[in-house]
Amino acid sequence: MSDEIMNNTVPEEEKQYSPLRRAWGAFLAFFGISSATHTASKKRQKLVGDIVCYIVLFIGAFLMIYPFWWMIAGSFADTSAQGQKEAILNALVWWPTRSTVTEGYEYGLFRNYDIFFNDAFDGLSSGFTFWKALLNNLVYSIVPVVVGVITSASAAFSFAKIEWIGRDIVFFLLLAAIMVPGPAITTAQYSMYQSMGWITVGNYSWGDFSLVLIVPGLFGSIMTAFFIRQFLFGLPTSIIEAAKIDGAGYFRIFTGFIMPLAIPAIMAQGLLSFMGCWNNYMGSYLMVPQQSFAISLPHALARLDENGAGPYATDYAVVIAGSVVCVLPVMILFACFQKTIISSLMLTGSKE
Amino acid sequence: MENNFAANAENVEAGAAVAEAALPQPKQKKPINQQKLQDNLWGWIFCIPLIVGTVWFVYICLVAALLLSFTDYTIYGAGDSMFEYLAQMGQHLAPDPETGAINAFGWYKYAFTHEVTIGTDLYINEMGAYLFNTVFYMIGIPIGMVLAMFFAVCMTRDIPGANVFRVLYYFPSVASTVSIVYTFKLMFSPSGVINQLFGLDGAEGGSPFTWLSLTGNNSLTWNGLTGSASQSAFMNAPYWCQGIFSKLVIIIMSVWKGLGGTVILYIAGLSGVNAATKEAAQIDGANGWQIFWKVTMPDLYPTIFYNIVTAVIGGMQIYMEPVLLLGENVITSGYVSLIYTYGVKGYAGESPTPSQGAAYGMILAVMIVILTLFQFWLDSKNKD
Numbered sequence: 040m041s042d043e044i045m046n047n048t049v050p051e052e053e054k055q056y057s058p059l060r061r062a063w064g065a066f067l068a069f070f071g072i073s074s075a076t077h078t079a080s081k082k083r084q085k086l087v088g089d090i091v092c093y094i095v096l097f098i099g100a101f102l103m104i105y106p107f108w109w110m111i112a113g114s115f116a117d118t119s120a121q122g123q124k125e126a127i128l129n130a131l132v133w134w135p136t137r138s139t140v141t142e143g144y145e146y147g148l149f150r151n152y153d154i155f156f157n158d159a160f161d162g163l164s165s166g167f168t169f170w171k172a173l174l175n176n177l178v179y180s181i182v183p184v185v186v187g188v189i190t191s192a193s194a195a196f197s198f199a200k201i202e203w204i205g206r207d208i209v210f211f212l213l214l215a216a217i218m219v220p221g222p223a224i225t226t227a228q229y230s231m232y233q234s235m236g237w238i239t240v241g242n243y244s245w246g247d248f249s250l251v252l253i254v255p256g257l258f259g260s261i262m263t264a265f266f267i268r269q270f271l272f273g274l275p276t277s278i279i280e281a282a283k284i285d286g287a288g289y290f291r292i293f294t295g296f297i298m299p300l301a302i303p304a305i306m307a308q309g310l311l312s313f314m315g316c317w318n319n320y321m322g323s324y325l326m327v328p329q330q331s332f333a334i335s336l337p338h339a340l341a342r343l344d345e346n347g348a349g350p351y352a353t354d355y356a357v358v359i360a361g362s363v364v365c366v367l368p369v370m371i372l373f374a375c376f377q378k379t380i381i382s383s384l385m386l387t388g389s390k391e
Numbered sequence: 392m393e394n395n396f397a398a399n400a401e402n403v404e405a406g407a408a409v410a411e412a413a414l415p416q417p418k419q420k421k422p423i424n425q426q427k428l429q430d431n432l433w434g435w436i437f438c439i440p441l442i443v444g445t446v447w448f449v450y451i452c453l454v455a456a457l458l459l460s461f462t463d464y465t466i467y468g469a470g471d472s473m474f475e476y477l478a479q480m481g482q483h484l485a486p487d488p489e490t491g492a493i494n495a496f497g498w499y500k501y502a503f504t505h506e507v508t509i510g511t512d513l514y515i516n517e518m519g520a521y522l523f524n525t526v527f528y529m530i531g532i533p534i535g536m537v538l539a540m541f542f543a544v545c546m547t548r549d550i551p552g553a554n555v556f557r558v559l560y561y562f563p564s565v566a567s568t569v570s571i572v573y574t575f576k577l578m579f580s581p582s583g584v585i586n587q588l589f590g591l592d593g594a595e596g597g598s599p600f601t602w603l604s605l606t607g608n609n610s611l612t613w614n615g616l617t618g619s620a621s622q623s624a625f626m627n628a629p630y631w632c633q634g635i636f637s638k639l640v641i642i643i644m645s646v647w648k649g650l651g652g653t654v655i656l657y658i659a660g661l662s663g664v665n666a667a668t669k670e671a672a673q674i675d676g677a678n679g680w681q682i683f684w685k686v687t688m689p690d691l692y693p694t695i696f697y698n699i700v701t702a703v704i705g706g707m708q709i710y711m712e713p714v715l716l717l718g719e720n721v722i723t724s725g726y727v728s729l730i731y732t733y734g735v736k737g738y739a740g741e742s743p744t745p746s747q748g749a750a751y752g753m754i755l756a757v758m759i760v761i762l763t764l765f766q767f768w769l770d771s772k773n774k775d
């Protein structure tokens with residue numbers, strides 16, 4: 040033994056494996072796993088790893104997508120007959136046993152969508168329609184987001200590129216405001232809005248909008264401002280200096296240089312806040328009276344079910360059709376702008 | 392008096408003379424001052440909307456919430472606005488839950504002592520029960536993190552089409568929670584997809600398994616919002632195992648919905664891991680497993696820590712999923728529903744008491760601060 044070590048040779052006995060063990064080693068090596076008898080090639084290792092990865096990712100992707108497929112298939116189920124919800128919608132796996140295709144409705148396949156668009160919301164408060172809820176949702180998600188992103192960008196510009204007295208203190212105060220959990224101050228906000236008369240809305244007409252869901256958004260959001268500020272740090276200050284020497288004021292610099300240059304960041308943040316506002320159920324649920332015409336689309340949708348007590352809790356396929364209508368716009372928007380949104384998410388490390 | 396005035400005037404004149412003498416070129420100083428002025432002016436102007444918004448909707452409301460929690464404010468019938476009410480808050484202190492006498496900490500006392508029934512001769516502290524639910528839902532955080540890490544590692548391999556998966560995994564995060572809840576409600580129904588998959592739908596005899604029930608195999612009959620509590624509706628079992636499968640569904644749903652965001656966060660973290668260190672380890676003969684634990688994980692630590700902190704803060708505020716799925720009740724709802732039920736919607740059809748909600752809110756804020764500080768303390772201990 041000691042001689043072998045001194046001569047730096049390998050003992051003969053260690054290479055003796057049983058035929059079974061050698062076959063097992065060959066088998067493992069075929070699947071890219073090295074063992075004592077066989078060494079798998081790098082190429083094979085990579086190939087096997089990739090295949091395993093694909094299988095895992097496909098299973099995961101299936102689990103992620105399946106509920107959406109279920110939603111779409113469910114929206115074509117026919118649950119109009121009494122007590123059909125359990126029999127048809129619950130048992131749905133790939134396609135409903137009794138779908139709107141076969142039942143010969145006026146609008147055929149889109150019977151549930153037809154009811155959701157035209158009749159469903161009338162049961163919540165008479166005269167209320169889907170189109171009003173859609174208008175509400177568009178107003179609640181476009182007006183505050185567009186104005187809010189601009190105000191956030193201006194604040195970000197002043198934090199990133201202008202030296203002014205008290206900047207650090209103000210920045211710290213804003214930073215601290217993020218730490219305040221939203222639900223902790225909700226009741227005070229509710230009382231304040233009530234005192235200001237923002238909770239009571241309108242007289243059941245198309246002009247009803249809740250100020251609570253519009254005005255706070257106009258002032259911009261701190262997280263958006265921080266993200267754009269981070270982006271602006273990457274821009275060279277010399278542009279601003281040059282513009283200053285050429286006689287441009289700060290307002291001119293902001294509108295002429297900063298806004299166009301920061302468009303990728305502004306777009307990403309605007310899209311993310313748009314999606315958040317579009318899905319805003321809580322704000323409408325807490326701050327807008329249930330019966331009013333100013334409720335947002337997700338809130339109106341939730342009222343169709345109302346934990347089994349709503350007007351469409353039995354003809355449930357209509358609620359599922361509404362869910363599809365609610366989800367589809369943001370899904371399409373996200374699919375179109377996924378590059379911008381995901382790269383911004385990766386840059387900030389924020390999940391919203 | 393006159394002498395003083397005269398003296399002041401002389402001083403001013405003298406001062407001006409000194410200033411003029413000291414600065415032979417006043418033209419050069421003026422532009423610099425003007426630049427400073429411009430900086431300050433425009434800095435504030437650009438920032439003012441955000442400052443006004445933050446002060447108005449966060450800081451004023453925070454102070455108001457703190458003050459409200461010591462008073463007895465009810466929106467309907469109070470007559471005057473919240474600010475007028477708070478200006479005279481000395482006259483409107485909260486009532487004591489036991490005696491009805493004035494006690495500024497009445498709502499806090501109520502929160503810590505109020506008990507509700509969960510079955511025959513079974514009582515539980517209300518806040519403790521809701522808090523237990525909230526903490527129970529946090530089981531989803533480590534599960535989601537491990538799954539997300541797994542998928543993120545798969546996606547950062549050098550394979551074509553990884554970006555497509557990234558998009559697909561993020562889809563649930565952009566979808567509306569209301570839609571998702573209604574879909575899951577039916578998928579987990581007694582004869583739904585999940586039960587068919589696992590053979591629990593009672594097709595081969597026997598009764599189907601009920602996921603979304605608070606009361607064993609009975610359908611839900613008790614509702615905290617309407618207050619129609621009948622003792623027979625409960626399982627007469629220990630609190631923690633009542634409605635446990637409903638909670639499981641909520642955990643599954645929140646993991647499913649939050650996975651995409653965490654995956655993207657980890658991909659960003661993984662692409663920042665030092666490739667040179669990895670290669671060096673590979674040359675030194677480390678296998679993939681060792682590289683992952685010894686090289687990748689330490690570099691990923693900040694990402695993971697950030698993720699835990701934000702997930703815990705978010706997890707403390709869970710409200711929508713359980714309430715949309717099962718209604719407001721003591722068995723499944725999260726802590727925040729105490730705030731919204733008492734403070735905004737009104738308990739059991741009564742008019743809402745924002746003061747009580749504010750007290751619950753202050754307790755929540757303190758708990759979140761303590762939890763966050765605790766995590767940072769653990770972090771600092773870990774680094775030593």
